[in-house]
Amino acid sequence: MTAELSILDLFLQASLLVKIVMLILLGMSVASWTMIIKRSQVLSRAKAKATRFEDRFWSGIDLSQLYQEVQARKDSLTGTEQIFHAGFKEFARLHRSNGKAPEAVMEGTSRAMRVALSREVDELETSLPFLATVGSITPYIGLFGTVWGIMHAFIALGAVKQATLAMVAPGIAEALVATAMGLFAAIPAVMFYNKLTNQVSKLEHNYATFMEEFSSILHRQAFASNQE
Incomplete structure (x- = not known):
């Protein structure tokens, strides 16, 4: 309690x-923690949904039936479901209109899935640039507050005839609080930026792997239909 009152006194x-400067750093810290919590929840849900859908996909269900199930909730699709939906929809459309050219069918299907993959990854990366910004600039903002506070303390010290350490110490201490707040905002932002970026990379790899496996299945179907 005493430490908290001391910090409050130094701020006042x-x-x-x-x-x-301190208020800016506090606001950026609160905003970064809010985004860290939200992004962690989003990525956890994305991983769980991808696992559930892939289990359903590889369960042996007919792809047309699976597409109908996915189509029924197309407004809430994310991750591998969205990639599957985009790929199968484009495959069915091209196969009906250009079934004798399986290369063209697969090229269009792959393009549709790549676009869906890119959009899903962009969605996963939302707010991560802000965390990187917080991690990189808040130490400098805190340092600016420290330099200004120390300069202000020494200017005030120069106005008195007899200077003592007790007179300058509070001013220096309040200035150093700004540096501490800058580090308090920066360290979690950098740590969770690296952690969340790694999770996004793993999900992106998972999505890309699913896309390649699904493309192989559609490729076999396209060329098998062309031989009939």
Whole structure:
């Protein structure tokens, strides 16, 4: 409790600019933690949904039936479901209109799935650039507040005849709080940026692997139909 009161006292005694710096850092820290929690939840759900859908996909179900199930909730599709939906829809459309040219059918199908994959990865990466920004700039913002606070303390010290350490210490301490707040905002942002980016990379690899496996299945169907 005493430490908390001391920090509060230091904030209240700081100059206006240092107070603004501290408030900016506090706001960025709160925003980054909010995004960290939300992104962690989104990526956890995406991983669970991908696992469930792939289990359903490889269960031996007819692809047309699976497509109908997915089509029924097309407005809420994400991840591998969205890639499957985009690929099968384009495959069926091209196969009906251009069934004698399986290469063209597969080229269009692959293109549709790549577009879906790119959109899904972009969605997963939402807010990650903000975390990277917080991690890179908040130490400098805190350092700016520290430099300004120390400069302000020494200017005030120069106005008195007899300077003592007790007179300058509070000003330096309140300035250093800005550096501490900058690190408090930056360290979690950098740590979770790396962690979440790694999770996105794993999901992207999972999506890409599924896309290739699904393309192989459709490729066999396209060329088998062409030989009949």
